[in-house]
Amino acid sequence: xxxxxxxxxxxxxxxxxxxxxxxxxxxxxxxxxxxxxxxxxxxxxxxxxxxxxxxxxxxxxxxxxxxxxxxxxxxxxxxxxxxxxxxxxxxxxxxxxxxxxxxxxxxxxxxxxxxxxxxxxxxxxxxxxxxxxxxxxxxxxxxxxxxxxxxxxxxxxxxxxxxxxxxxxxxxxxxx
Amino acid sequence: xxxxxxxxxxxxxxxxxxxxxxxxxxxxxxxxxxxxxxxxxxxxxxxxxxxxxxxxxxxxxxxxxxxxxxxxxxxxxxxxxxxxxxxxxxxxxxxxxxxxxxxxxxxxxxxxxxxxxxxxxxxxxxxxxxxxxxxxxxxxxxxxxxxxxxxxxxxxxxxxxxxxxxxxxxxxxxxxxxxxxxxxxxxxxxxxxxxxxxxxxxxxxxxxxxxxxxxxxxxxxxxxxxxxxxxxxxxxxxxxxxxxxxxxxxxxxxxxxxxxxxxxxxxxxxxxxxxxxxxxxxxxxxxxxxxxxxxxxxxxxxxxxxxxxxxxxxxxxxxxxxxxxxxxxxxxxxxxxxxxxxxxxxxxxxxxxxxxxxxxxxxxxxxxxxxxxxxxxxxxxxxxxxxxxxxxxxxxxxxxxxxxxxxxxxxxxxxxxxxxxxxxxxxxxxxxxxxxxxxxxxxxxxxxxxxxxxxxxxxxxxxxxxxxxxxxxxxxxxxxxxxxxxxxxxxxxxxxxxxxxxxxxxxxxxxxxxxxxxxxxxxxxxxxxxxxxxxxxxxxxxxxxxxxxxxxxxxxx
Numbered sequence: 001x002x003x004x005x006x007x008x009x010x011x012x013x014x015x016x017x018x019x020x021x022x023x024x025x026x027x028x029x030x031x032x033x034x035x036x037x038x039x040x041x042x043x044x045x046x047x048x049x050x051x052x053x054x055x056x057x058x059x060x061x062x063x064x065x066x067x068x069x070x071x072x073x074x075x076x077x078x079x080x081x082x083x084x085x086x087x088x089x090x091x092x093x094x095x096x097x098x099x100x101x102x103x104x105x106x107x108x109x110x111x112x113x114x115x116x117x118x119x120x121x122x123x124x125x126x127x128x129x130x131x132x133x134x135x136x137x138x139x140x141x142x143x144x145x146x147x148x149x150x151x152x153x154x155x156x157x158x159x160x161x162x163x164x165x166x167x168x169x170x171x172x173x174x175x176x
Numbered sequence: 177x178x179x180x181x182x183x184x185x186x187x188x189x190x191x192x193x194x195x196x197x198x199x200x201x202x203x204x205x206x207x208x209x210x211x212x213x214x215x216x217x218x219x220x221x222x223x224x225x226x227x228x229x230x231x232x233x234x235x236x237x238x239x240x241x242x243x244x245x246x247x248x249x250x251x252x253x254x255x256x257x258x259x260x261x262x263x264x265x266x267x268x269x270x271x272x273x274x275x276x277x278x279x280x281x282x283x284x285x286x287x288x289x290x291x292x293x294x295x296x297x298x299x300x301x302x303x304x305x306x307x308x309x310x311x312x313x314x315x316x317x318x319x320x321x322x323x324x325x326x327x328x329x330x331x332x333x334x335x336x337x338x339x340x341x342x343x344x345x346x347x348x349x350x351x352x353x354x355x356x357x358x359x360x361x362x363x364x365x366x367x368x369x370x371x372x373x374x375x376x377x378x379x380x381x382x383x384x385x386x387x388x389x390x391x392x393x394x395x396x397x398x399x400x401x402x403x404x405x406x407x408x409x410x411x412x413x414x415x416x417x418x419x420x421x422x423x424x425x426x427x428x429x430x431x432x433x434x435x436x437x438x439x440x441x442x443x444x445x446x447x448x449x450x451x452x453x454x455x456x457x458x459x460x461x462x463x464x465x466x467x468x469x470x471x472x473x474x475x476x477x478x479x480x481x482x483x484x485x486x487x488x489x490x491x492x493x494x495x496x497x498x499x500x501x502x503x504x505x506x507x508x509x510x511x512x513x514x515x516x517x518x519x520x521x522x523x524x525x526x527x528x529x530x531x532x533x534x535x536x537x538x539x540x541x542x543x544x545x546x547x548x549x550x551x552x553x554x555x556x557x558x559x560x561x562x563x564x565x566x567x568x569x570x571x572x573x574x575x576x577x578x579x580x581x582x583x584x585x586x587x588x589x590x591x592x593x594x595x596x597x598x599x600x601x602x603x604x605x606x607x608x609x610x611x612x613x614x615x616x617x618x619x620x621x622x623x624x625x626x627x628x629x630x631x632x633x634x635x636x637x638x639x640x641x642x643x644x645x646x647x648x649x650x651x652x653x654x655x656x657x658x659x660x661x662x663x664x665x666x667x668x669x670x671x672x673x674x675x676x677x678x679x680x681x682x683x684x685x686x687x688x689x690x691x692x693x694x695x696x697x698x699x700x701x702x703x704x705x706x707x708x709x710x711x712x713x714x715x716x717x718x719x720x721x722x723x724x725x726x727x728x729x730x731x732x733x
Contacts, residue, residue, distance in 0.1 A: 019354055020354075020359060020360050020361055020383075021361065022361065022382065022383040022384075022385060022701075023360075023383070023409070023701065024383075024406050024407060024408055024409040024701045025359070025360065025408055025409035025410050025699060025701050026406070026408075026409020026410075026412075026490050026491060027409065028359050028360070028409070029409060029410065029453065029490075030489070032359075032472075033472065033476075036456075036468075036469055036472035036473060036476070037469055037472070037473045038473065038476050049356075050355075050356025051356070052354075062383065063385065065309075065382060065383060065384060065385060066309040066311075066312070066328075066331070067309045067310065067353075067361075067381070067382040067384075068353065068361050068382050068383075069331075071353050071354065071361065071382075075354055096406070097390075097403055097406065098385040098386060098387060098390055098403075100325070100326040101325055101326060101385060101386035101387075101389060101390050102318045102323075102325060102326065102327050102328055102386050102389065103308070103309065103318075103384050103385060103386045104385050104386065105328075121406070121488075121491055122409055122489065122490050122491065124489060
């Protein structure tokens with residue numbers, strides 16, 4: 001559903017604002033790296049802009065630290081609607097290895113609503129391109145959420161999988 | 177010429193009883209225990225002997241003798257040894273004299289321990305908050321042992337950092353925390369007269385993640401190298417290597433020769449890709465995007481090679497205590513040789529293009545000038561110092577890994593501006609290729625990992641220096657019980673260099689700010705851990721919440 005919406009809302013070139021909320025530089029460099037000749041995302045019309053006012057999409061990298069928490073919120077509010085937020089890297093996804101220290105608030109979703117997470121430490125440039133393209137409906141989904149097989153009675157596993165499918169709204173959404 | 181003995185003698189004869197004890201844990205380290213009351217004089221004496229101030233380390237010793245410890249470290253570069261000046265202060269009233277008036281670079285270290293350990297430094301010229309968040313309550317010191325690593329005090333609304341008052345006749349231009357010329361969050365206030373910069377104030381440490389506390393309380397010895405790599409996404413191996421070497425030296429472990437060579441190769445590969453990255457970013461900052469694209473294109477093959485060798489493009493996870501985790505196979509070796517050949521060709525092309533480009537000359541020559549004397553006074557390190565004619569390089573001065581066994585030059589340029597830093601970095605890339613080739617040739621066969629004993633001896637102090645691409649990284653380790661260090665202090669090269677930036681900015685054009693800041697290759701995630709440097713002393717002004725909001729609106733647009 002979200003990708004259908006995205007396709008409609010962000011049909012043309014995407015302008016991307018990169019927000020570092022306390023990353024180690026690893027993911028930031030990979031984000032810059034997707035602009036360089038080997039990956040060249042500008043061919044998809046994706047462009048990095050310097051101001052949140054110009055942007056459609058926010059790429060958030062790094063765990064949100066205590067000082068940057070209000071700043072990230074402000075930057076998010078500055079982006080005009082409609083907008084998408086991508087959490088890039090393990091730290092933006094869940095806070096990384098320092099998720100519970102005294103100066104870290106947690107992952108990106110602790111500060112602002114994050115639409116997509118692209119994990120990795122650091123995220124590979126291919127993964128960033130694939131993640132963004134998937135979100136925009138440019139490519140087909142190649143992987144889907146999968147529950148680990150339980151060593152139980154087959155009928156039980158089957159029922160559990162079915163129940164989980166019905167309960168899980170996100171699963172439904174991604175499945176269209 | 178100073179030696180360990182002569183320095184010990186000088187200090188003992190000058191200060192008598194104030195020098196309580198001395199020891200030499202290894203041949204090139206000297207620990208001097210002194211009376212905390214005399215720190216200012218002793219430090220001044222050490223500096224007058226020609227030492228370079230590195231970093232201070234504070235640690236919590238309350239559980240043992242109810243004191244807080246502080247160690248100032250100094251390097252004697254040409255004499256190839258380091259001095260650790262150790263003192264303590266009672267925990268209920270931890271007051272010491274500040275050494276910042278004589279050694280300006282100690283300013284941040286001292287402020288850091290005001291925030292993190294509750295020290296008070298008398299005579300500090302700018303005792304403002306540095307590391308902890310603005311709304312962090314007073315009286316909670318995160319590095320003290322009784323404070324858990326995951327203690328998060330509730331946030332306060334209307335607390336804001338107080339910028340220095342602008343010098344008379346100037347306007348304040350705020351830059352950051354999120355700004356297109358800064359790739360990491362940090363806040364600068366530039367005081368400009370027309371277009372000319374007349375001073376600045378800096379508040380950084382926004383990516384302070386509490387790594388030291390996390391590692392001292394939660395992780396074990398051999399888990400820390402992996403977190404150390406994540407201090408910085410660019411110079412990961414440097415931090416892991418520096419930490420591992422510090423623990424090895426403190427506990428007397430001797431790692432296999434082959435592991436040393438592989439470490440050297442990893443460090444040089446990192447220097448190559450970091451310098452290419454910097455060259456690209458510098459090109460981007462002066463508006464020359466062709467350099468950015470080309471330099472990063474060349475860099476990409478190193479990243480692919482790293483992925484083959486280690487399994488990841490960055491944060492390699494190669495170096496642990498006792499050696500390295502993956503060996504260089506013959507196939508990898510021949511590939512590395514091919515890459516060296518390609519890179520040499522490509523770098524020569526870039527070198528010619530950059531050196532012959534008048535636009536780059538105009539944007540960088542004479543910009544960001546700081547004299548050789550000021551460079552030494554501020555204890556700047558790495559390519560920033562070498563571009564000012566100061567010949568320091570930890571690889572030569574304090575040989576580690578296998579740098580003692582390979583031949584290389586240390587390029588030094590003395591035009592003291594941004595152009596010199598460009599040149600130094602390009603020349604260093606050739607040297608890095610040279611070192612990799614020699615290492616591949618000289619690398620002996622054998623094991624790559626040492627079996628580390630179960631329990632490592634506790635309470636050994638060791639300081640270790642490693643030349644990162646941006647300068648000298650210093651790690652200080654106090655080994656501990658429970659299979660983890662008692663204290664681990666990281667000082668990244670940006671930490672001293674950033675303190676020198678205000679001097680470089682002085683009287684330059686506002687438009688040159690990005691490239692001057694960029695010329696030190698700043699890595700705030702390494703350093704952060706927020707900072708403020710004051711060029712002209714002025715009265716402190718109170719910036720209210722409303723004013724700060726206005727400022728923030730201004731820079732958002």
